Amino acid sequence: MFTGIVSAIGTITSADRRGDLHLRIDCPWEPEDIAIGASIACSGVCLTVVERGREAGNASFAVDVSAETVARSVPGMWEPGRKLNLERALKLGEELGGHLVTGHVDGIATVKDVSPEGDSHRIGFNAPADLAPYIAAKGSITIDGVSLTVNDVADQDDGTCDFAVNIIPHTGEVTTLGTLEPGAHVNLEIDVLARYLRRMQSLRS
The missing domain is CATH 2.40.30.20 (Elongation Factor Tu (Ef-tu); domain 3)
Known part of the structure; x- marks a missing residue:
């Protein structure tokens, strides 16, 4: 679950077809703050972190995007160079600054x-x-x-x-x-x- 309050802008640096679409996204977060298996909303799409890397303040993470997700989201949004609005999942006790957001594109x-x-x-x-x-x-x-x-x-x-x-x-x-x-x-x-x-x-x- 998310709140719709974006905390960073990420950039897709690579997109590889491995059955699903495998993306690497650069972002200005600390690598240790990105957990494997965590949910991150990428321009409104909830995706699961499968890899992470790089140095402090210049992190990257990887996600797999299914064909169904690609079909339901904006055409061309999963291409290298694309900027994405990023939000990490809401934790219990945190301020609900926006409204309850599921990360599912309608x-x-x-x-x-x-x-x-x-x-x-x-x-x-x-x-x-x-x-x-x-x-x-x-x-x-x-x-x-x-x-x-x-x-x-x-x-x-x-x-x-x-x-x-x-x-x-x-x-x-x-x-x-x-x-x-x-x-x-x-x-x-x-x-x-x-x-x-x-x-x-x-x-x-």
Whole structure:
């Protein structure tokens, strides 16, 4: 389980096909803080550490990515050179700074527009029809592993929905969201509470 509060940006340095896709990711953590078997959210995808290495403050870890995970996440995100938002799993007793995040991608959204709003940036997205019922104004959503609050939602005739979030300067600097441009794709995870509420409503009908 995660909170959607990114603690580092990692870079994929190698990607090898070994049945599953085997990735090595560089990050600015201490190697001893990365445990073999630990879960790390990589741009919203929960992956298991299978190797670690390098020196203090310049660590690396390796993960295996299944074909199912590759198919469900943003196309091209597992290529060398790609930047990833990293978050280690939540420990009991730690502050829950964002919201409860599982690290399971529910779908892919497309960036529609990016516009300045004060010192921040407002980013508009289009979400697929199967996720539209779960997205609500002032609700939580995870975008590429980052916990954010939905500002507003507009349902579309084709069943999809447009929604917008605000990215403050700090968030833009410490995550990959500050580099998003129209046409880019992002991993979406809906709020787990919205998921259960939707299920309960379907059983009543």
